[in-house]
Amino acid sequence: xxxxxxxxxxNPEKDxxxxxxxxxxxxxxPVDRVLDLLHRVKWEIDGTLAMRRSCAHxxxxxxxxxxxxxxxxxxxALVKNYVKGERGRIQVEPILGLRVLKDLIxxxxxxxxxxxxxxxxxxxxxxxxxxxxxxxxxxEVRERFDEGTxxxxxxxxxxxxxxxxxxxxxxxxAAIVQAHRFIFDDRDTAAAERLAILSDExxxxxxxxxxxxxxxxxxxxxVTELIAEVKNAIxxxxxx
Amino acid sequence: xxVHQFDAVIVGAGGAxxxxxxxxxxEVKTAxxxxxxxxxxxxxxAQGGIGAALGNLEEDRWEWHAFDTVKxxxxxxxxxxxxxxxxxxxxxxxxxxxxxxxxxxxxxGKISQxxxxxxxxxxxxxxxxxxxxxxxxxxxxxLQTLYQQCVxxxxxxxxxxxxxxxxxxxxxPAGIVAVEIGTGELHVFHAKAILFATGGWGKVWQITSNAHxxxxxxxxxxxxxxxxxxxxxxxxxxxxxxxxxxxxITEGVRGEGGVLINGQGERFMExxxxxxxxxxxxxxxxxxxxxEIQEGRGIKGKGYVHLDVxxxxxxxxxxxxGDPRRIxxxxxxxxxxxxxxxxxxxxxxxxxxxxxxxxxxxxxGMGGIPTDVNGAVLADEKDALLPGLFAAGECxxxxxxxxxxxxxxxxxDLVVFGRRGGxxxxxxxxxxxxxxxxxxxxxxxxxxxxxxxxxxxxxxVAQLREKMQEVMSKYVGVFREEAGMKQAVEDxxxxxxxxxxxxxxDDKGKVFNxxxxxxxxLGCLLDIAEMTAVSALARTESRGAHSxxxxxxxxxxxxxxxxxAFLNSRGDIDLRFRPVNIGRYQPKERVY
Numbered sequence: 001x002x003x004x005x006x007x008x009x010x011n012p013e014k015d016x017x018x019x020x021x022x023x024x025x026x027x028x029x030p031v032d033r034v035l036d037l038l039h040r041v042k043w044e045i046d047g048t049l050a051m052r053r054s055c056a057h058x059x060x061x062x063x064x065x066x067x068x069x070x071x072x073x074x075x076x077a078l079v080k081n082y083v084k085g086e087r088g089r090i091q092v093e094p095i096l097g098l099r100v101l102k103d104l105i106x107x108x109x110x111x112x113x114x115x116x117x118x119x120x121x122x123x124x125x126x127x128x129x130x131x132x133x134x135x136x137x138x139x140e141v142r143e144r145f146d147e148g149t150x151x152x153x154x155x156x157x158x159x160x161x162x163x164x165x166x167x168x169x170x171x172x173x174a175a176i177v178q179a180h181r182f183i184f185d186d187r188d189t190a191a192a193e194r195l196a197i198l199s200d201e202x203x204x205x206x207x208x209x210x211x212x213x214x215x216x217x218x219x220x221x222x223v224t225e226l227i228a229e230v231k232n233a234i235x236x237x238x239x240x
Numbered sequence: 241x242x243v244h245q246f247d248a249v250i251v252g253a254g255g256a257x258x259x260x261x262x263x264x265x266x267e268v269k270t271a272x273x274x275x276x277x278x279x280x281x282x283x284x285x286a287q288g289g290i291g292a293a294l295g296n297l298e299e300d301r302w303e304w305h306a307f308d309t310v311k312x313x314x315x316x317x318x319x320x321x322x323x324x325x326x327x328x329x330x331x332x333x334x335x336x337x338x339x340x341x342x343x344x345x346x347x348x349g350k351i352s353q354x355x356x357x358x359x360x361x362x363x364x365x366x367x368x369x370x371x372x373x374x375x376x377x378x379x380x381x382x383l384q385t386l387y388q389q390c391v392x393x394x395x396x397x398x399x400x401x402x403x404x405x406x407x408x409x410x411x412x413p414a415g416i417v418a419v420e421i422g423t424g425e426l427h428v429f430h431a432k433a434i435l436f437a438t439g440g441w442g443k444v445w446q447i448t449s450n451a452h453x454x455x456x457x458x459x460x461x462x463x464x465x466x467x468x469x470x471x472x473x474x475x476x477x478x479x480x481x482x483x484x485x486x487x488x489i490t491e492g493v494r495g496e497g498g499v500l501i502n503g504q505g506e507r508f509m510e511x512x513x514x515x516x517x518x519x520x521x522x523x524x525x526x527x528x529x530x531x532e533i534q535e536g537r538g539i540k541g542k543g544y545v546h547l548d549v550x551x552x553x554x555x556x557x558x559x560x561x562g563d564p565r566r567i568x569x570x571x572x573x574x575x576x577x578x579x580x581x582x583x584x585x586x587x588x589x590x591x592x593x594x595x596x597x598x599x600x601x602x603x604x605g606m607g608g609i610p611t612d613v614n615g616a617v618l619a620d621e622k623d624a625l626l627p628g629l630f631a632a633g634e635c636x637x638x639x640x641x642x643x644x645x646x647x648x649x650x651x652x653d654l655v656v657f658g659r660r661g662g663x664x665x666x667x668x669x670x671x672x673x674x675x676x677x678x679x680x681x682x683x684x685x686x687x688x689x690x691x692x693x694x695x696x697x698x699x700x701v702a703q704l705r706e707k708m709q710e711v712m713s714k715y716v717g718v719f720r721e722e723a724g725m726k727q728a729v730e731d732x733x734x735x736x737x738x739x740x741x742x743x744x745x746d747d748k749g750k751v752f753n754x755x756x757x758x759x760x761x762l763g764c765l766l767d768i769a770e771m772t773a774v775s776a777l778a779r780t781e782s783r784g785a786h787s788x789x790x791x792x793x794x795x796x797x798x799x800x801x802x803x804x805a806f807l808n809s810r811g812d813i814d815l816r817f818r819p820v821n822i823g824r825y826q827p828k829e830r831v832y
Contacts, residue, residue, distance in 0.1 A: 013749045031586070043702030047746030047755035052280075054451040057487045057582060059380065060280040076585055101422060102752040108277065121388035122340020134337040136349035142342060149342050149374070149381060153279050187340065220581075 001086050003028045003079060005037055008093035009103050011048065018100065030080035034067055034090060038074060038104075051104040058218055061154030065104055066093045071156040071216040095159035097168065111155045114171040118197055120178040123190035141186045148181030148226060150219040157213035157223050163206045170206040171198070173213035173223045180226045183239045191239045199234045207231070241682055242427045246271040246396070247669040249416060249431035250662075251403045251458060254281035255379070255651065256633025257437035258386035259658030260615075260665070264435075265395045267666040272395060273418050273429065275402040275453065275757075278387050282439055282451045283654065286379025287578065288492030289354060289371025290336075290655070291648035292329035296350040297369045302326045303824075304362040305370060309649060310825045312358045312521045313606075313642025314784035314794065316471070316802070319823030321638045324613050325649070325656055332655040333372050341385040343374050354575075355495040357647045358521040358832070367495075367519050371648045376490055376576045382651060401427065402757055403457065405685035406434070406465045406629075407677065413629045414675040417682045419689070421757065424750030426682045426689075432672045433665035435630035436462065436609060437658065441768045443761075445602035445717065446709040449481055449488035453761075458635045460764035462609055463771065467617060467626065468804040468816075470637040471607030472768070473776035473786050476645055477718050479525035481601025483544040487582055489598060491647045493591075494518045496575055497567055498549035499557060500529070501595060502537040507557075508545075513832035520832035523644040523785045526600040530718050539597065546595035549576070553595075600718060606645050606785065607775075608637040610804065615661025621804040621818040628668060628675070632661040639802060642820075643784020692759045697742030701759045704743070708735055708762075708769055716773050721789040725777040732770045739766055771805045774813045779803065796827050 003025050010018035023041045035053055042049040051074070052062040058076040065074050068082055068091050082090045098106035129135060151174065158164050158172030179198060183191045198204045204227055213223040233239040248264045250257045253274035264270045272278070293300040305326040310317050337343060337351060344352035353369040361368040374381040390397070398418070405417040407428065415430040438458030442450025463469055479500075480489040494500075499518050502508045512528040513520035533543050548554075551567050558565050569592050573580065576591075583589045583596055609631040610618040617629040633654040640653060711731045715724035739762065747755035781795035782788050801817040808814045 011749065011751070013751055031588075039702075042755075043700065047701070048749070050752040050754050054276055054280045054453045055282065055285050056452060057285070057485075058585070059285045059377075059578070060276075060282070060451065062276070062280045078585070105752055112277075116391055119392075121392040122385070123392075124340075128338050132331075132334065134334055134343075134351050137345055138349055139345045139347065142345050145342070146375075149384075150377070152284070152380070153277075181342075182340070185340070185342070 001028050001030065001083060001088070002026050003037060003083055004089045005041060006089060006091045007041070007049070010100050011102055028079055030078070032079045033075050034077040034079065034092065035063055035074040037079070038092065050102045059152060061152035064095050064154040064156040064159070066095055067091065071095055071160040073154060073156065073218045076218050095155060097159045097165045108155065110168060111158060111174070114175040115153065115178060117171060118175045118179040119190060119194055120182070122182060122188055124187055125189050135187050137187060145181050145184040147221045148177045150221050151177050151181070152219060154218060156216040156218055160212040160216040162210055162212065163208055167206065169202045171202055173227060176204055176227050176230055177221060177223055180230055183230065183233060195234050195239070198230055204231050204234065242425065243430060244271065244427060245430045247431065248433045248435070248665045249273060249429045250435045250437060251416060252437035252439060252633070253278035253397070254437060254439055254633060255283035255382050255386060255654035256658035256661070257435070258383070258390055259655050260435050260437060260632055260662030261395050262386060262389055262393065263659050263662030264666045265393055268669040270395060271398060271429065273398045273401045273403055273416070275400065275421065277399050278397065279383060281383055282454055284380045284383040285488065286382070286651055287376045287488065287490035288356060288495065289373035289378050289648050290333060290382070290651035291356065291359060291370045291646070292333040292372055292652065293326065293370060294330060294333065294351060294353060294372065296346055296353050299361070300368050300370055302330060304360065304368070305329065307362055307825055308359050309640065309646050311830060312644055312646035314644055314830055315800065315825070315827035316639070316642030316783060316820055318639050318821040319825060320821050321613050321640045323823065325640045325652055328656045329652045332652070332659065336382060336385060336655065339385050339389050341374065341381050343372055354492055355519060357491045357494065357519045359646065359648070360516065365515055367516055371492065371495065373492065375574070376492055376578045379651060382655070403461065404689070404760065405682070406461050407681045408465055409675050409678045412675045413626060414677055415681065417685050419757070421752060424753055426686055428677065428681050430674060430677055432669045432674055433628045433630060435615065435632060435661050435665055436635055437631070437633045438635045440605045440634040441765065442602045444709065444712050444765050444769050444772065446713040447481060447484070447486040447599065448602035449478060449486050450602065455761035456764050456768040457761065458631070459608055460767045463767060463807055466807065468610060468620060468806045469607060469771055470610040470802050470804055471639060472772045472805055473779050473803060474606040474643045474784055475602065475772065476522055476604040476606060476785050477526045477600040478522055478603035479529055479600050480547050480598040482582065482586060483597035483599050485586055486601035487586065488601065488603065489547060489579055489596060493547060493549050493576060493579060496549065497554035497558060497565065498547055499553065500525070501546040501548050502532045503539045503541060504537055508532055508537070516832050521644055522647065524832055526718055527787060529600055544597045544599045547598045548595040549591055550593060550595065604645055604650060605634055606637070606639070606641040606643065608635050611636050611638055613638060613660065614664035615657055616664060621816045628672060630661045630665050632657045643786060689756065689760070692743065692745060693748060693753070693756050695743040695745045697744050699738050699742050700744055701755070701762055704735055704738060705762050705765065708732065708766060712769050716776055719787050719789055720776055722777065725773055728773040729770065729777060732766060732773060736766050736770065739763060771813055775803045775805050775815065778815050800827065
């Protein structure tokens with residue numbers, strides 16, 4: 001099939017503002033990834049096109065982009081989901097709410113600042129078992145925080161959130177998912193500290209349950225639900 | 241050009257780099273330089289598990305793990321290093337759990353373990369559950385956990401800084417040069433100790449499980465600075481990559497009961513490895529799949545076979561074999577969620593109801609930068625050291641994987657030797673001074689970068705890379721023979737010439753010039769392709785992943801030794817050799 005990619009481009013060394021550029025590719029297969037098409041543009045037509053990517057199968061989280069208006073990983077977006085028939089168009093632009101540095105590359109620093117602000121690491125003031133072995137944990141508790149452990153920090157959720165677009169000081173869904181993963185882990189002892197951070201005005205209350213984050217998550221994490229669980233924990237004063 | 245000074249500088253932020261950073265940063269001023277954001281590193285794609293003889297489900301001993309590793313290596317691994325690997329694996333896994341890693345749990349709350357290829361109870365010879373796992377995203381959890389702990393400990397990260405050179409002064413390492421990708425500026429990192437943890441180089445081949453960014457940068461940088469590369473002829477082809485895409489399907493699928501089926505509906509591994517069948521070592525299974533395909537027994541006669549984990553298939557086999565296990569849809573969904581997602585996304589195949597089309601995929605470099613058991617880099621085959629230079633993880637060769645790595649041992653390697661490397665570099669920093677920077681420390685690499693940036697030839701980077709991948713896949717893949725490898729060496733040298741004289745680069749800018757950096761990475765890949773082909777051509781035997789049609793037998797008389805490839809002053813490769821450290825396990829025939 002033949003596909004025309006419409007790509008939002010911007011080179012800070014040359015352009016005063018972003019513009020749309022179109023590239024038509026022949027011999028596209030329905031199972032090609034949009035990332036494959038971007039590579040074809042870069043490798044066959046215009047080497048100046050810039051994007052982040054690494055693993056190319058939805059695990060590393062490098063290539064979150066806005067494709068036909070929705071946040072996805074370009075390596076998990078198959079052409080057949082956008083183009084029916086022999087000819088079609090796909091529109092690709094950078095994720096919203098973060099400054100564009102070049103073409104499809106945005107400034108990830110504010111995203112990681114929010115991530116770091118929720119203490120996204122294991123904290124325990126309890127001693128490790130005296131026998132030198134692992135802490136014990138039931139399968140039920142392990143299951144309780146399983147969803148959040150899938151997060152790959154791709155930012156598809158946070159940059160699909162209208163509350164985040166409106167106010168970039170909001171920590172955003174990804175940071176809350178990271179906090180959730182520790183709040184509901186019974187080996188961790190810093191849940192109260194994280195709940196205090198997230199009950200701040202830049203925390204969970206900026207979530208208006210729009211569910212964009214849940215739709216955007218390439219790992220199928222029920223993001224909005226996890227945010228609601230954190231809200232509940234703040235209200236009830238306890239995660240468990 | 242900006243100059244930074246740290247006691248310890250770590251290049252690469254995957255599992256090995258982060259583990260080293262965590263330990264080094266507790267004692268000395270440490271920086272981590274990575275061309276990717278750390279959580280993008282390829283450790284995150286490791287699926288099935290990390291091997292450690294915890295014995296949580298069945299009796300197990302680290303000595304059994306060690307024997308399996310040595311046997312898996314086709315007796316080329318250094319057995320003193322393997323002992324360290326398998327003994328410390330236990331403690332390293334416990335350390336990860338103490339850092340909060342969310343392992344799956346047994347009913348009594350311990351770390352859950354599953355069967356994996358080549359891991360056995362040495363007495364019964366049957367598979368033993370040794371792979372500690374978190375669903376099928378164990379590597380992801382290791383990477384996340386280590387990064388989280390680094391954030392907690394305020395490790396200095398230079399994200400999206402691409403290391404491009406090692407600075408030497410009078411034969412001693414003094415620092416590294418890196419490109420700040422966002423600005424194109426060169427930075428010099430002056431350091432007492434430098435550890436390379438840059439991962440693998442699967443992009444040398446066409447079909448690979450490896451990320452686009454796995455281009456062997458660290459190995460190429462060091463090789464150009466005179467460091468030898470050990471055992472480069474040994475590169476693992478993992479038996480189960482998704483057909484045509486190469487995306488990895490974990491051995492854990494077979495650990496949970498999945499089986500390989502050819503075009504005639506036959507479970508062909510029964511013929512190749514009568515004892516442990518589908519859980520034989522990876523090299524053995526990859527060769528079996530190739531032979532089945534070659535003899536016309538691929539699915540519909542094509543270049544792939546099926547991996548079948550449908551509950552009805554698996555339960556039938558369990559029943560026939562008197563295995564008490566039974567699986568159902570829910571069990572597969574909970575144990576292999578990512579595998580199901582890959583197959584549904586990329587193939588439109590649901591592994592619960594349909595078998596998966598698979599073919600071998602270029603996966604892991606057993607060879608690399610030679611080190612001792614503390615990650616210290618060896619300057620030659622006689623164990624001379626390069627003080628202050630360290631390496632760990634896939635880019636390094638301790639050697640614990642020998643001619644073929646056992647499944648799960650990549651993760652074991654990076655936590656055990658990442659930790660040892662980090663501690664050793666901290667110790668080194670305490671007693672060492674900075675080697676002064678030479679005049680114009682970034683001069684040489686700046687000139688090379690400028691040459692590439694302004695290149696105006698006619699060959700595109702992608703064209704050249706594809707040609708290299710074609711040559712290497714055809715001649716230096718699962719099966720090899722002399723004429724083909726000679727051709728490969730000649731072809732790669734020609735491609736290197738094109739790289740030097742006729743490259744075409746579109747992007748002449750500075751900001752995120754990934755056109756330029758991809759070209760530079762291709763230069764690394766070409767160097768690695770050449771040393772791989774040259775090393776493989778010299779080794780006239782078949783051992784582990786190095787399988788020669790013209791020399792089908794292992795030859796312990798002449799080849800129970802490691803290859804060391806050096807770059808000589810004429811720009812050619814010299815080979816020297818080092819004996820294997822044999823310990824408890826004398827080489828014997830390898831039967832699964």
